[in-house]
Amino acid sequence: MDKSRRTFTAGGLLASVSLLSENAQAGLASRTKPYAPSANAQAFVSKLGIRYPIVQAVIGGATPELAVAVAQAGGLGGLGLTWSPETEVRNYVTRVRTATREPFAVGYVLAFGASTLPVALDAGAPVIQFSFGIPSAEQVARIRQAGAKFGIQISNLPGARKAFDVGADYISCQGQEAGGHNQAQSSWHEHIDSIMAAAGKTPVLAAGGLSGGKDLRKVLAMGLSGGVFGTRFVASKEYPAHPEYHRRLLKAKASDTVLTVCFDGGWPGALHRVLRNPTLDRWEADGAKFESARPGVGDVVGRIGDMTFERYSIFPPFAVTTGQPEDMAMYAGLGVGEIQDIPGAGELVRRIWAECIKG
Ligand SMILES: Cc1cc2nc3c(=O)[nH]c(=O)nc-3n(C[C@H](O)[C@H](O)[C@H](O)COP(=O)(O)O)c2cc1C
Structure with a gap:
């Protein structure tokens, strides 16, 4: 798992x-x-x-x-x-x-x-x-x-x-x-x-x-x-979103969202619409590969107590998440520009x- x-x-x-x-x-x-x-x-x-x-x-x-x-x-x-x-x-x-x-x-x-x-x-x-x-x-x-x-x-x-x-x-x-x-x-x-x-x-x-x-x-x-x-x-x-997630939602336009399989850790091949972020940019620049060949795969980018969240995890950053919330999946739909x-x-x-x- x-x-x-x-x-x-x-x-x-x-x-x-x-x-x-x-x-x-x-x-x-x-x-x-x-x-x-x-x-x-x-x-x-x-x-x-x-x-x-x-x-x-x-x-x-x-x-x-x-x-x-x-x-x-x-x-x-x-x-x-x-x-x-x-x-x-x-x-x-x-x-x-x-x-x-x-x-x-x-x-x-x-x-x-x-x-x-x-x-x-x-x-x-x-x-x-x-x-x-x-x-x-x-x-x-x-x-x-x-x-x-x-x-x-x-x-x-x-x-x-x-x-x-x-x-x-x-x-x-x-x-x-x-x-x-x-x-x-x-x-x-x-x-x-x-x-x-x-x-x-x-x-x-x-x-x-x-x-x-x-x-x-x-x-x-x-x-x-x-x-x-x-x-x-x-x-x-x-x-309970991380403040960085809320900040990004307020700034984002529809064109900042991407429908991608990038963040499928825990649900292989699953599509999510997310805000573009450094993890996604790096993955795309590397050829958008699956599984173990991904750049920075296995990096722990978020923690909640002793729980860890890896770079390509499906989970978004919550208020209590520490680490690099900007690198985690931040879900957003095409209506985000109106928020x-x-x-x-x-x-x-x-x-x-x-x-x-x-x-
Ligand atoms: C933060 C977040 C979490 C979501 N979690 C689920 C989920 O657990 N199960 C699910 O079927 N859909 C989930 N969705 C998708 C919603 O069911 C819904 O289809 C979608 O939010 C509607 O589009 P909108 O975000 O543009 O309003 C999630 C969406 C967001 C933004």
Whole structure:
């Protein structure tokens, strides 16, 4: 097993848009009544029991504080639990469950299985979000038994059909615009019409390159049911990014991001959209080789206590990471150029919604 992954997990790390503005304002003010500016978005928020069709991607490193802030503000907050040990899964889900009565999601990258799914359900996770695979009949049965809902991130029509076949409550269509772990072969725009035509009543969300309310408005105007925001919530107070990562997000433009297999330590061949950095430059200059032939392979560039992170590790630098954060993978999507600040995540949800309904 990749050393950085082993150490990371072992430590439990850190620890139709016809806009009815009156109704929209009422929706903003109301704590209980879901409001969304299109029938499809309304159906989605009603199904999930959230107020706004704003989904915080279940990003690795997300803290209970982030999920709670988003959920309390009316979006679907979330935790990425793929690499978390059981104790952390129970602890994180219980903390969110205790802090808010609103729904939230927990995420699993199925390429790594979902061995802690029963623990997450037992602790009360109300929504499970899968990616890089389709849950088995047994996993779906467990989710249903627990009274939970589930969504699946897909990236094309065949993937969407499989998700519909297993009864997903919603799907999100990820495009190559997306920051971080990327399973897409093209922009989400390319497949969205055919996927929506096949979706029937299943809500379809877009994931990749969205950073504000204007983006959400466009997505809803296309007939989609909501938007998934990943990078935008990394640039929030509750996401425990290293200050260097936050600084780079504030400075970066879309052209500073690259979709690459460079940072695949722990997940061979995995594509990520990241900010260009010295590790990537050096690797490309050397011919973009795989595995052991990479320049500086095995260098420890980050530490958290006794955990070490190697140069090509998939893990980004967190607030408590010491070493050379500038050399580590910093995930960012194509919407990064619009990010100008690091607000609280709850404020961000309210701002995205206010911008969306203002037009
Ligand atoms: C920091 C970060 C971590 C991510 N972690 C995961 C993950 O663990 N599993 C996953 O399926 N996708 C992950 N993603 C991708 C998101 O699911 C989502 O598709 C993406 O963030 C949407 O694009 P955007 O970042 O441009 O908003 C991550 C993205 C970021 C930025």
